[in-house]
Amino acid sequence: MKKTIKYIKSKINVAPEIGIVLGSGLGNFADNIEDRIEISYKDIPNFPVSTVSGHDGKLIFGKINGKDIVAMKGRIHFYEGYDMKDVVFPIKVLAEIGIKYLIITNAAGGVNMDFSAGDLMLITDHINITGRSPLIGPNDDSEGPRFLDMTNCYDNELIAMADDVSSKMGLKLQKGVYMYFTGPNYETAAEIRMARVLGADAVGMSTVPEVIVARHRGIKVLGISTITNMGTGVLDKPLDHSEVVQVGQEVSHKFSKLLTDIVGVM
Template sequence: MKRIQEAVNFINSFKFTKPLTGIVLGTGLGGLLDKCEIEICISYKDIPHFPISTIESNQGQIIFGKTANKPVVIMQGRFHYYEGYSGKEITFPIRVLKELGIKNLLISNASGALNSDYKKGDLVIVNDHINLLFDNPLRGKNIEEHGTRFPDMSEPYNKKLSNVLWACSKNINCNFHSGIYAAWQGPSLETRAEYRMLKILGADLVGMSTVPEVIVANHMNLPCAVVSVLTDECDPDNLNPVSIEEIISIAKKSEPLLTELFTKTISQL
């Protein structure tokens, strides 16, 4: 709690409009910043106790400003288990955002499509998840000020917030889906056998992030919703090699669609 408060106090030493919505931008999905009237940017490395992103494509900064004339705070760059961070370190920024006063959390990510009805470039509004990170950010001593020891996860993806996303998607020229996200530790991509296993488990898409943040948001009673950009098709019977450069390239092509969706959604919050 002390570390969180020290980070909050440092951030509050700057002048900005108190944010109502927090946004976490995934790999290759930074286009929302073009729609933001930026008030201030703070590098992660300057914030006490903040992790530092080791991913080259992540800028590693927190941005305050207005999108659709609504006050927001944007995380440009997130943290992953494969970088060597613990669940508590990965989710530390989410707890800081909550203490800064946000009322809603929107998360984006780049994911692989397991469902055969999904295609590269489609967007998925996540409705549930399977945690295969084999860790939980709530493991260890519980801080009652943050939330209950055993938080309910019957609706981890807030229905009301997700419905706003769906309503705002209607006039966007893109294929939208509702699906179950599987969190994979990485950094190695999945094998054919692992893709088959994930499909048997009921996953529609797979990625290497998001679930820790969603768990912690639920712990703090912070409504959250997630949109995934599909960057590759994970058909175990017709699997082609994929590189991170390709994933980022495809994510950037869908970036304007995600930006439009988030901008419209924020205007309704």
């Protein structure tokens, strides 16, 4: 970790308080970052490299709405074959750099029958159906508690703020619970029905491990899902990752405007 932080700090002259994780097909937001400094994951010592289409694999430092931010253009997924400690390593790096807020985004499948592809959903809570936690193993009490309280995991004040921003934009945001599956296979129709019964509104293959580590480090989290497709069995059509990326790109304008305005009031 020390070698990683030393390398990154040698490339930047800012200390951003806001971190943003950009999910599948949502990387176009990075084009709005001013005074950009881009660092490829592959050039950072010990940093895992994203292998998924739609995830470029760059840390981008710069300004949005006058605020210093760092964006992860692409994330690491457990299904890529990485250990869970590697999946959350980037979030630990952002914590060491000093972020206080994390806006975490993802592409998700809609479970709630009132949702449609292209909707944006504020995550109010999550269900970790995998049972896997990145906190398993020895705990460093200087970083966070052994037993982490998950109350207000997605910060209520940030949710209210995002809701207010979207209202001023005239943009309706859905709200709901995100259920984490490991992937990389999409869920079966039966699993989607189970998710609905258990109270999930959307499903996906990321986010939850990162959120757990962010909260462990005392970082306040705002989560936003782009509903890029409806879950298996909701519509009579097979699922395809290229469509996930395509829908992400189609909503990128309103998504980027929302993120930019949210950062402006943080």
